[in-house]
Amino acid sequence: MNNTGIEALKSKLPREVWTQDQDIIAPWLSEWRDKFFGQTPLMLMPRSTDEVARAVKICAAHKIPILPQGGNTGLVGGSTPQGEVLLSLRKMNKLRDVSAPDQLLIAEAGMTLQSVQEAARDAGLKFPLSLAAQGSCTIGGNLSTNAGGVHVIKYGSAKSLCLGVEAVLADGSIYSDLSRLRKDNTGYDLSRLFLGAEGTLGIITAASLRLVPAPAGIMRALVALAGPDDALTLLGRAQNAALAMFEVMPRSALDLVIKYIPDHRDPFDGPHPYYALIDWELGRDDEDTRAPFMALLEAAIADGLARDVVIAQSDTQAAQLLSLRENMSAAQKHDGGSIKHDVSVAVSDVPKFLARADALLARMIPNCRPVGFGHMGDGNIHYNVARPIDMDSQTFLSNWDRVQTAVHDLVSDMGGSISAEHGIGIMKKDDLAIRADPVKLALMRTVKSALDPDNILNPRVMI
Ligand SMILES: Cc1cc2nc3c(=O)[nH]c(=O)nc-3n(C[C@H](O)[C@H](O)[C@H](O)COP(=O)(O)OP(=O)(O)OC[C@H]3O[C@@H](n4cnc5c(N)ncnc54)[C@H](O)[C@@H]3O)c2cc1C
Known part of the structure; x- marks a missing residue:
């Protein structure tokens, strides 16, 4: 590591902004899945855009690599440093503005997703991005990964909720586009470059976010089904402006949550093969929008x-139903881990993908337990494969690379994506290099070297 550069950071930045105390740093060097473990010579915790810019300028002068980090809930290794300076945005957590007439909110990058949702709610509006890690993940991380979650079917992913960003570039200059405009066709939409870029093109310090009218209420139902084909049929019938969530899960996933996560129970009297969890947003005239949902369920x-x-x-029961779905990954952790995939195919291909993937896995590792759950409404399945009951975790997880390659081959064959919502990070970097369109890859490299010629911003991820 560049000791002169590290000493320059320490001497030129306020004392409160940096630490080398390993007790403070340690929690931020590993991640939720315990798959990636890292190290850093220094953790920076700037409190303002100006402090971020000053830090980046020093790093640029000394060619010191920087890894920006939000809530550290990313699942692809992109937020774990391996020798880079760790730049945490968590202290930049102020709400800069909220405007009900403009239906927008300007948040600093370190605000948690949940605090952004709460600020929108206080203004009588809604910020519709919603995911299980929302108490910890930050809006900067959400935009940098173009996070998805459970409401994409109605509101789109993080990208579609962003009007513009403020970002510190690799030379320490500040790009400022905290737009309050709904329409603006003055040249390239450069803010978009930073969305889904995983910290490789700039450090997002604040964002202007689109809010939507809050629904009068939400009806939530868990529907027991025979399998994925029937779920797809139900999804087709449910298509309506009120449909805000359509998640699916097999019985095996529900069993794991009930077994491992305290206070979770089966909402039905007996088991069923498959389930769909549906949110239906109610309009101002409650009855008008409630009736079609009841009719849909009664007909089914x-x-x-x-x-x-x-x-x-009740709200409590609604939260319990969602919690069954949101605890699926956590339950698999208790079960000895699983080989995970975050893939998407065309919505209409989801049942075919699940059938082909299950058959493939049965051939590769007899008696393994595929648990494919997730966002069927967006064609995005978390295809997590659990170990055979009689195989120890370590032996099973040693199959990660060959299983992932086989599943990704299948996804590619079906015209799908190997990363639907979690990003590329370290985990899928090699896969992207092999599978992406060469023209796209070349263009990505051109953009990267134009914005970050010395490759100091999150240099190991994505490309
Ligand atoms: C239980 C659980 C459930 C989840 N469910 C979902 C889900 O449904 N949908 C979904 O999409 N994801 C989900 N995730 C993944 C994760 O929550 C998202 O990827 C989230 O957007 C990451 O935000 P973060 O603040 O934790 O970012 P981090 O993990 O800190 O960082 C992620 C990436 O973004 C970069 N980055 C972070 N902040 C900035 C910034 N300000 N500027 C530039 N780059 C930055 C980092 O360098 C890294 O490459 C889940 C994770 C967990 C643990």
Whole structure:
């Protein structure tokens, strides 16, 4: 490591902004899955855009690599430093502005997603990005990974909720586009460059976010089904402006949550093979929008498509139903881990993908337990494969690379994506290099070297 550069950072930045105390740094060097472990000579915790810019200028002068970090909930190794200076945005957590008439909010990058949601709610509006890590992940991380979550079917991913960003570039200059405009066609939309860039093109310090009218309420139902084909049929019938979530899970996933996560129970009297969890947003005239949802569920029961239905009768019950879905990854951790995939195919291909992937895995590792769950409404499945009951975790997880290659080959064959919402990071970098269109890869490299010629911004991820 460049000791002169590190000493320059320490001497030129306020004492409160940096630490080398390993007790403070340690929690930020490993991640949620315990798959990546890192190290850093220095953690920076700037409190303002100006402090970020000053830090980056020093790093640029000494060619010191920097890794920006938000909540450290990313799942692809992109937020774990391996010798880079760790630049945490968590102290930049102020709400700069919220405007109900403009339906927008300007947040600093370190605000958690949940605090952004709360600020929108206080203004009588809604910020519709929603995911299980929302109490910890930051808006800067959400934009840098173009996070998805459970409401993409209605509101799109993080990208579509961003009007513009403020970002510190690799030379320490500040790009400022905290737009309050809905329409602006004055040249390239450069803010978009930073969305989904995983910290490789600039450090997002603040963002202007689009808010939407808050629905009058939400009806949430868990529908028991025979399998993915029936889920797809139900999704087709449910298509409506009120449909805000359509998540699916097999019985095996529910079993794991009930077994490992305290206070979770089966909402039905008995087991069913498959489930869809649906959110239906209510308009101002409550009855107008409630009726079609009830009609949809009643028809599904009447013609045998649905085997049973539970409709949440209170906020508590609604939260319990969502918690079953949100704890699926956590439950798999207790079960000895799983080989994970975050893939997407065309929505109509989801059942075919699941059938082909299950058959493939049965051939590769007999008796392994594929648990494919997630965002069927967006064609995005978290295809997590659990170990055979009689195989120890370590032996099973040693198959990660060959299983991932086989699943990604299948996804590619079906015209899908090997990273639907979590990004590329370290984990899928080699895969991207092999599978991406060469013209796209070359263009990505051109953009990267134009914005970061010395390759100091998150230099090991993505490309
Ligand atoms: C239980 C659980 C459930 C999850 N569910 C979902 C889900 O449903 N949908 C989904 O999309 N993701 C999900 N995730 C993944 C994760 O929460 C998202 O990727 C999230 O957007 C990461 O935000 P973060 O602040 O934690 O970013 P980090 O993990 O800190 O960073 C992620 C990447 O962004 C970069 N970065 C972070 N902040 C900045 C910044 N300000 N400027 C530039 N680059 C930056 C980092 O360098 C890194 O490459 C889940 C994670 C967990 C643990």
